[in-house]
Amino acid sequence: MLMINNKKKIRYFIPLFLAAGVLIYTFFLIIPIFNSLRLSFYTGEGMSTPTEFVGFANYIKLFTKYPFDVRFFNAFKNTIKFFLIVTVVQNIAGFFMAVLLTRKFRGNTFFRRISFLPSTLSILVTGFLFKLLLNPIWGIFDKLLAVLGLDFLIRPWLGSTALALPVIALVVGWQWIGEAILFYSAGIDSIDSEILEAAKIDGAGPMAEVRYIIFPSILPIAGMVTILIFVASFTQFAVIYAMATSKGNPIYSTDVFGSLFYRVTFESAVRGGWGVGMGAAVATIILILVLIGVVFCLFLFRMKGSKE
Numbered sequence: 177m178l179m180i181n182n183k184k185k186i187r188y189f190i191p192l193f194l195a196a197g198v199l200i201y202t203f204f205l206i207i208p209i210f211n212s213l214r215l216s217f218y219t220g221e222g223m224s225t226p227t228e229f230v231g232f233a234n235y236i237k238l239f240t241k242y243p244f245d246v247r248f249f250n251a252f253k254n255t256i257k258f259f260l261i262v263t264v265v266q267n268i269a270g271f272f273m274a275v276l277l278t279r280k281f282r283g284n285t286f287f288r289r290i291s292f293l294p295s296t297l298s299i300l301v302t303g304f305l306f307k308l309l310l311n312p313i314w315g316i317f318d319k320l321l322a323v324l325g326l327d328f329l330i331r332p333w334l335g336s337t338a339l340a341l342p343v344i345a346l347v348v349g350w351q352w353i354g355e356a357i358l359f360y361s362a363g364i365d366s367i368d369s370e371i372l373e374a375a376k377i378d379g380a381g382p383m384a385e386v387r388y389i390i391f392p393s394i395l396p397i398a399g400m401v402t403i404l405i406f407v408a409s410f411t412q413f414a415v416i417y418a419m420a421t422s423k424g425n426p427i428y429s430t431d432v433f434g435s436l437f438y439r440v441t442f443e444s445a446v447r448g449g450w451g452v453g454m455g456a457a458v459a460t461i462i463l464i465l466v467l468i469g470v471v472f473c474l475f476l477f478r479m480k481g482s483k484e
Contacts, residue, residue: 209463215456223442226453234457244450248458250428251436258345258432259409263402265349270356270401271394275386277357278364288361292354299351303418306347310334334419337429344419344430348412356401363394399477403470410466413438423448433462 216234220226237244277288294302309317310333318330333343367390375385413434416424422439424431439448441455 212456212459212463215453216460217453218456219451219453221445221451223452226451230453234454235461238454238457238461244454247428247431247436247440248461251424251431251433254341254424254430255409255412255432257341258348258412259406261342261345262349262352262409263405265346266353266356266405267398267401269349270353271360271391271398273353274357274360274364275390278361288357291357294351295354297351299414300418302347302351303344303415307334307419310343335426337426340420340426341430344415347419348415351415352405352408355404359397359401360394363397364390367393396477399473402477403473406469406473407466410434410462410469433458437462 215226217229217231218226219228219230219234238248239245273291277284277291309315312318312332312335317333321327321329331339334340371389372385375389380388410433412432416422416430416432416435417438420426420430420435422435422443424435437455437458440450440458441452443449445451
């Protein structure tokens, strides 16, 4: 009888404990989202709260009128490119590094630990450091290429419209590859060792083991890593700001949704600002695209998982 009463008391306390989290989540996420959606139907200049109701005019301008449509679709294209590059780096390189680091060899624990170190660095600090390293005048990267006799590889890494975005994406991929290694290593460690031993007895080599046992087993983790990269790509700003300014230099070639939103919302009209109403419209579309992308990724990886 006493146990039943204790269970009832615990059940009554559960909503109380959940209430704090729900309130924080509502106050800092749900309310701002709906407020941003509301502001997207208004217009006004500068940082002042827009007061003139214009309906869907902000969205129409964003998709059909110059320069709004050009800047928006350019940011969309760059964000997709950025996402694809980071996905390839973190999923492929992160997966194979995790496979190597889960093998038994002297020092594997040490290397597993230091693989996460780049992820502990500030994004702004990382961007600034790589901007210095890639500087064409005093940057050490080009000087190292010259010392190695690879002068023909020297390029204006952050000054080329073709190279700037891939270079920044590679920097981001390097910084956060530790998270991918962590997730994949945990997934590989959770595979039943008896299955791997049985495969070895049957004559399966390392590549066959990876292809037929390890990869199918951690496919859900690949989906989770991809979703995290997708969301981060559509909200990426700090590293672009540190390495290419809020304008996404050179000539908006590194302008992604995060930098576009910051510039159009918080900067003056002279520096490319469009007002809070237009910024809210951009934020709303980013939210919709992220939701669609996450649902699609979940559906895609669930289908692959069920086939496996």
